[in-house]
Every structure is written in structure tokens, then in C-alpha cells.
């Protein structure tokens with residue numbers, strides 16, 4: 326009999342992961358469901374709800390064959406053998422643990438619904454990133470409402486990065502499956518392992534207990550984010566001493582124990598996961614009576630906030646300590662290249678900082694719409710991580726912000742340019758043309774170290790690049806965070 330998979334949550338994780346499972350496992354039927362109707366409609370249309378290189382192609386190959394997107398949640402949950410849960414796990418904004426703890430509202434309601442509608446035994450897979458010990462809570466909800474049905478909970482955290490999701494899913498460094506150490510638990514682990522074994526070499530499928538799998542996900546993100554905060558902390562010291570952060574990263578990364586990847590200094594890390602998951606980790610440490618460990622990881626976020634405000638201060642202090650009514654062009658708004666995702670993008674904090682100093686901002690990003698940018702700038706911290714139809718409606722638009730689809734128009738008459746996403750196209754812009762259209766002195770603040778600063782200086786720009794030796798102009802301008 327054909328194995329049936331149902332996935333709750335058709336987002337950045339649920340959509341691409343299920344599409345790849347469907348592609349690699351023609352013998353399995355995969356249905357992705359969501360409580361947001363517009364999301365499902367988009368997955369069934371020619372314009373998918375998320376931009377991810379290679380995704381269109383995968384979806385085209387299997388949609389209607391063994392991959393389906395549906396609003397009929399209960400029917401497909403009822404029919405499935407394996408249910409992946411990939412719903413939002415936002416940071417709590419109210420009550421106990423506000424600002425740190427994970428809000429499991431969506432997870433809990435998904436679990437209760439599964440218990441309600443299930444008529445046969447199910448394997449329930451945690452795909453969302455959740456606090457350690459969540460499986461225990463979910464297990465209790467399911468078994469206390471089970472009508473005699475047997476549920477096995479597995480933890481199978483997702484490690485894909487946006488912008489490279491399809492590649493990451495095709496060739497994962499590892500797949501991690503945690504389960505109960507009982508015969509039934511181990512049988513469930515083997516069932517899920519057999520799904521991945523369609524394309525992932527067996528020695529890369531790691532099996533652990535539930536708590537190790539849950540914690541490994543939080544730990545991996547904390548380690549990754551910590552590398553960025555470490556190199557960003559160095560970037561401040563490089564600027565103060567005349568060292569060049571790219572040379573330092575390269576030299577440090579040559580040590581095979583450290584390795585060369587993920588050591589690019591930037592205006593700060595963004596994305597839906599790093600900050601949220603570290604806050605979650607910090608909260609778990611605090612709840613377990615480990616304040617020293619909690620403070621250690623909190624520092625990764627503090628340095629990230631410092632890096633963003635340091636960047637804003639550089640911009641303002643270089644421009645005679647005021648940007649009031651000056652046009653500033655922002656190139657790039659997404660949290661990294663090759664995605665249209667803006668969740669926790671450093672561009673939000675940088676734009677808010679510049680707006681705080683009364684700048685006029687003109688934004689260009691090849692994948693982000695005006696509507697999205699206006700919503701991001703109006704939204705409260707953490708409000709983005711809820712299903713679209715439950716987010717606050719009609720926020721006010723910021724008149725000081727304009728959005729254009731043309732980088733040259735964004736830069737026209739501007740006093741300065743801030744590069745906030747490392748889109749490849751920013752390397753190839755006609756900076757001579759841009760320079761001629763700008764106010765003088767013309768500044769470039771490169772938050773991603775993508776431009777050739779020497780070439781830009783030859784054109785006449787004053788250039789600031791994160792962690793690079795400073796222009797004489799900038800040296801004289803104190804910039805403390």
C-alpha cells in the first residue's frame with residue numbers, strides 16, 4: 326500500500342521539503358495543508374508563494390502526480406500515515422517568557438486537531454523548530470485525547486537555509502531523526518528513515534533520542550549565529566586598528582579546525598531562525614537554572630544588535646551627524662540574497678534607525694514588494710511570525726519611505742547608498758552613472774562587503790565597508806554605538 330504523508334504548514338519549510346520528498350519518492354503520496362487559504366491557492370498557481378531557486382521546477386514535476394496542496398486539513402490528516410508538523414513557532418510577546426520563550430499555540434492546536442480526527446495509528450513528526458521536551462507535551466496532548474489510537478512522536482528538525490533550500494534538501498549534510506527508545510518508537514524511526522533513504526546515504530541519516538534531536542537543532546543554529554557574531558565583533562576591532570576583516574577571516578578559516586565557511590562580516594544576521602531560536606535556547610537555560618549558560622548565548626544576539634546600530638551610527642556620523650531630510654538609497658531589503666524573505670532582516674533595524682534620524686529612504690530589492698516593506702517597517706517586534714491572516718491588518722505606511730524596482734532611481738539625488746543584502750547584481754551596477762546622479766559628497770556604506778571599494782573611491786565615492794580600513798574622511802568621524 327502506498328505510504329501517505331500529510332504536512333501541516335505550507336511555508337518556507339513545509340513547501341520545499343515536501344516537494345523534494347514527493348520528487349524523490351514517487352511511491353509516496355504527499356499532501357501539504359495550511360490554515361491560510363491564500364497560501365494554498367498560491368502553491369496551486371503559477372506564482373508560488375515563496376521565491377527559492379529551483380523550487381518551481383521541482384513543484385512542476387510532481388504537483389498533481391504525488392504532490393498536492395489542499396485546504397481540506399482534516400481529510401488529509403485522517404488519511405495519512407505520517408504527519409509532519411511545520412507550523413509557526415513564534416517568540417511569545419506576552420505573559421510568561423515574553424520576548425524569549427517559544428509560543429506553541431499553533432503547534433498545540435495542530436496536535437489537538439490530529440487527535441480529534443485520527444481514526445488510525447499515526448507517526449507525528451516535529452518539523453518545526455521547538456523547545457527541548459516539546460515532544461513530551463505533544464505526546465500528552467495526543468494520548469490524552471486519542472480514542473485508543475496509537476501515536477508515535479518523532480523529532481526531525483530541518484536544517485535547510487533559504488536561498489539554497491532545494492540544494493540543501495537534495496544533498497543534506499545530515500538528516501536527524503529522534504524517537505522514543507521503545508520498540509514502537511524505533512519502528513517509527515525506521516519508517517521515517519526509509520523515506521529519506523530514497524535519496525540520502527544511510528550513514529548521513531542520524532538517529533538519536535528525542536531530546537538530542539530537539540536540542541541539536543537549537544545548538545546548530547546557536548553555533549552558526551555565534552560564528553557571525555564573532556566575526557562581526559572582530560570587524561569593529563578591525564576598523565579601529567586598520568586590520569581587514571576579510572583577511573582576518575581568511576587567515577582564521579584556513580585552520581582546518583575552524584574552517585572557511587560562514588565567516589563573512591555583515592551588517593548583522595537576519596532571518597526567521599537565528600534570533601528566535603537563540604532566545605528560545607536562552608529561555609530553556611534560564612528555566613533549567615543555568616543563568617551563566619543563558620547569558621553566554623544572549624551575547625550572540627547583543628553583538629548582532631550592536632552591529633546593526635553601529636552601522637547606522639557610521640552612516641549618520643559620516644554625513645555631518647545628521648541625515649534629516651536627506652535621501653538615502655537602500656539597496657537590498659531581504660535578509661540574504663536569493664530569497665524574497667524579509668523576516669528579521671537587518672534592513673528593518675537599519676531603516677528604522679535612519680528614519681529615527683529623519684532620513685528619507687528609497688529602497689530597491691529585486692524580490693521584495695513595497696507592500697511587504699511597508700508592513701515590515703510598521704510591524705511590532707516578533708509579530709511577523711504568525712499565519713498571514715492572523716497578523717494585524719492595515720498598518721500605517723511610512724511616508725518617509727519609497728520603494729522602487731530600479732536601483733538607479735533609488736540612488737538618484739541621494740546623499741548616500743546603504744547596501745544591506747549581498748545580491749550579485751549589486752556588484753555589476755554602473756556606479757559611475759550612479760555617482761553622477763547623486764548629491765556630493767556621495768557616500769556608499771557597504772553592509773555586505775560586495776562592492777570593489779577601491780574602484781568606487783576612484784570614481785569619487787566616500788566608501789565605508791564593514792571591517793575594512795577606513796577612509797580618511799571616516800577616521801575623523803567618531804562612531805560609537
Ligand SMILES: NC(=O)c1ccc[n+]([C@@H]2O[C@H](COP(=O)([O-])OP(=O)(O)OC[C@H]3O[C@@H](n4cnc5c(N)ncnc54)[C@H](O)[C@@H]3O)[C@@H](O)[C@H]2O)c1
Nearest residue numbers: 334336337338359360361412413414431435453454483712
Ligand atoms: N524558514 C526556515 O528556513 C526554517 C528552517 C528550519 C526550521 N524552520 C522552522 O520551521 C517552522 C516553520 O517555519 P516556516 O519558515 O516554514 O514558517 P512559515 O510561516 O513560512 O509557515 C508556517 C505555516 O504554517 C501554517 N499554520 C499555522 N498553524 C497551522 C495549523 N494549525 N494547521 C495548518 N497550518 C498551520 C501557517 O499558515 C503558515 O503558512 C518554524 O518552527 C521554524 O522555526 C524554519
Ligand SMILES: O=c1ccn([C@@H]2O[C@H](COP(=O)(O)OP(=O)(O)O[C@H]3O[C@H](CO)[C@@H](O)[C@H](O)[C@H]3O)[C@@H](O)[C@H]2O)c(=O)[nH]1
Nearest residue numbers: 483484485486487553587588589591594595596598660661
Ligand atoms: O558568513 C555569514 C553567513 C550568514 N550571514 C547572515 O546570516 C543570516 C542567516 O543566513 P543563513 O544561515 O544562510 O540563512 P537561514 O535561511 O536563516 O538558515 C539558517 O537558519 C535555518 C532555520 O533554522 C537553518 O535551517 C539553517 O541551517 C541556518 O543556516 C543572513 O542574514 C546572512 O546574511 C552573515 O552575515 N555572514
